[in-house]
Amino acid sequence: MFARVAARIGRVGGARVAARVAAGAALAAGAAASYTDCISVDLDPAAAKSLLKSLQKMGEERGPRYNELLPAPPGAKYKLAVVEFNVPGAKNGGSDKGPNGHRIDSIPIANGVIKAGAACDIIKYYDTKHAAFAQQVQDYDALIVRINPGQLSQGTLPGTQERFDALMNSLLAKGKLVWSSPDVQTKMGAKDALVKIANLECGLPDTLAYYTEEELVTGFKKTCAFQPRVIKQNRGSAGEGIWLCWLCNGKYCKTYGERSLEDSDWLKLMEMNDNHIEYHTVGEFLEFCVRGPTPKAGNWQSTFPGKYLEGGKEAGGQLVDQRLLPRISEGEVRVLLAGDTCQMIIHKKPEGGLSAVGGNSAYTYYEPTDPKYSDLLAKLMKDIPSLLKVMDLEGQPLPLLWTADYIPKDPEYPRTDGVDTEYVVGEFNCSCVGISKFQAVCGGDKSLADVPDEDYYEACKLTDLMGVKAIEMLNNAKK
Numbered sequence: 001m002f003a004r005v006a007a008r009i010g011r012v013g014g015a016r017v018a019a020r021v022a023a024g025a026a027l028a029a030g031a032a033a034s035y036t037d038c039i040s041v042d043l044d045p046a047a048a049k050s051l052l053k054s055l056q057k058m059g060e061e062r063g064p065r066y067n068e069l070l071p072a073p074p075g076a077k078y079k080l081a082v083v084e085f086n087v088p089g090a091k092n093g094g095s096d097k098g099p100n101g102h103r104i105d106s107i108p109i110a111n112g113v114i115k116a117g118a119a120c121d122i123i124k125y126y127d128t129k130h131a132a133f134a135q136q137v138q139d140y141d142a143l144i145v146r147i148n149p150g151q152l153s154q155g156t157l158p159g160t161q162e163r164f165d166a167l168m169n170s171l172l173a174k175g176k177l178v179w180s181s182p183d184v185q186t187k188m189g190a191k192d193a194l195v196k197i198a199n200l201e202c203g204l205p206d207t208l209a210y211y212t213e214e215e216l217v218t219g220f221k222k223t224c225a226f227q228p229r230v231i232k233q234n235r236g237s238a239g240e241g242i243w244l245c246w247l248c249n250g251k252y253c254k255t256y257g258e259r260s261l262e263d264s265d266w267l268k269l270m271e272m273n274d275n276h277i278e279y280h281t282v283g284e285f286l287e288f289c290v291r292g293p294t295p296k297a298g299n300w301q302s303t304f305p306g307k308y309l310e311g312g313k314e315a316g317g318q319l320v321d322q323r324l325l326p327r328i329s330e331g332e333v334r335v336l337l338a339g340d341t342c343q344m345i346i347h348k349k350p351e352g353g354l355s356a357v358g359g360n361s362a363y364t365y366y367e368p369t370d371p372k373y374s375d376l377l378a379k380l381m382k383d384i385p386s387l388l389k390v391m392d393l394e395g396q397p398l399p400l401l402w403t404a405d406y407i408p409k410d411p412e413y414p415r416t417d418g419v420d421t422e423y424v425v426g427e428f429n430c431s432c433v434g435i436s437k438f439q440a441v442c443g444g445d446k447s448l449a450d451v452p453d454e455d456y457y458e459a460c461k462l463t464d465l466m467g468v469k470a471i472e473m474l475n476n477a478k479k
């Protein structure tokens with residue numbers, strides 16, 4: 001008697017190879033959701049059993065674990081470096097690191113590059129030894145900079161960030177790659193990127209940016225007279241200075257521009273770092289945004305002191321004004337990407353309040369192939385070729401690791417394909433995005449070796465993909 005065995009080997013999320021075997025009454029192993037290959041063969045039951053066993057093993061096989069940096073592969077075509085910075089005087093060199101002075105995710109990232117076939121070192125930047133570093137980096141084809149925003153200004157020589165950025169730009173000008181380049185970080189990572197993508201599929205067309213007090217006053221009085229809005233500062237993180245704004249009397253005008261608010265109109269404001277609510281007049285809110293908690297601004301409970309336009313446009317002073325999307329209550333969707341490949345989708349559902357920042361949300365992880373987000377991803381993939389162009393970043397590589405954070409909303413126009421939720425980008429993160437399963441052990445006495453196996457192998461799917469994408473981007477750049 002022969003059993004019919006179909007062996008399918010598929011790729012999920014661009015990183016995982018799983019195997020599934022069906023024999024007789026369907027025996028299955030692995031969890032592949034999409035298949036690229038399918039072969040059918042006739043086998044006797046003993047052979048079927050042994051094939052099943054070996055395929056099961058293949059599906060589960062994790063390969064060796066590497067807690068240390070691997071040696072360079074012989075004859076490697078490219079040489080890369082992961083660049084770190086140890087904050088002077090800080091334990092471990094910063095709260096993002098372990099006792100060996102490395103970020104916990106640095107070794108896996110470098111090993112991902114090495115496994116993909118290139119050489120990769122981990123090197124340190126010292127603000128006090130800039131010239132030596134500038135010399136050292138000439139040897140590399142690409143740099144993966146893993147320095148948290150702000151670290152180059154902590155206890156360093158004046159002008160360190162500027163010197164470092166100028167060096168990175170000089171490397172880019174020589175045809176080397178830098179992830180993420182200073183321009184990518186400042187342009188794509190800035191809130192006004194939302195205005196630049198407003199007309200892409202992933203954007204909201206009615207998004208505005210204000211760089212001066214006049215623009216803010218005129219613009220906000222008009223937008224918030226029409227509908228609830230969100231005012232976003234550029235400099236905070238985790239919801240600081242991100243204000244959901246409603247009119248207390250709820251009397252919005254019917255068409256945009258029909259009316260403007262008065263200074264004396266009352267607003268209900270919710271800040272997204274802690275979901276606290278404050279009531280202020282429009283005049284007080286605008287004063288707080290521009291000059292901070294002055295007597296004219298009334299009493300503020302917010303921990304961040306306003307002044308969102310301080311320093312002007314050049315210094316990153318800006319406010320973005322976006323439609324308030326009420327379905328944020330269903331949570332935010334984080335798309336995690338390496339270059340132009342999505343590795344994972346994370347749904348963050350707020351537990352109390354409207355904000356999913358910090359520890360106040362429940363996470364669900366989805367494969368990029370999950371049908372729940374197929375419309376979202378298809379649109380993002382369609383937008384990716386235009387993304388850098390609209391942000392005035394043409395010619396720069398996409399970040400090696402970045403996120404697009406989406407907010408759900410009703411479709412803009414009725415759809416006939418059954419899709420009842422569309423998603424728009426609320427922000428991009430492209431500066432040293434942490435790899436959470438590794439970074440979970442940072443800051444104390446633990447190191448990479450303390451990351452549990454399950455987390456290690458899960459997170460390595462991402463770092464291995466980063467290695468592959470780094471080499472792919474280098475190949476494309478050299479064409």
Ligand SMILES: Nc1ncnc2c1ncn2[C@@H]1O[C@H](COP(=O)(O)OP(=O)(O)O)[C@@H](O)[C@H]1O
Nearest residue numbers: 230237238239272322323324325328355356427
């Ligand atoms: N247009 C919007 N409508 C509703 N909620 C929003 C909107 N934009 C942002 N939020 C909420 O504010 C939070 C913080 O905004 P975000 O732009 O992600 O800034 P941050 O840099 O502080 O994370 C989001 O996680 C989301 O909960």
Ligand SMILES: [Mg+2]
Nearest residue numbers: 238239405427
């Ligand atoms: Mg955010």
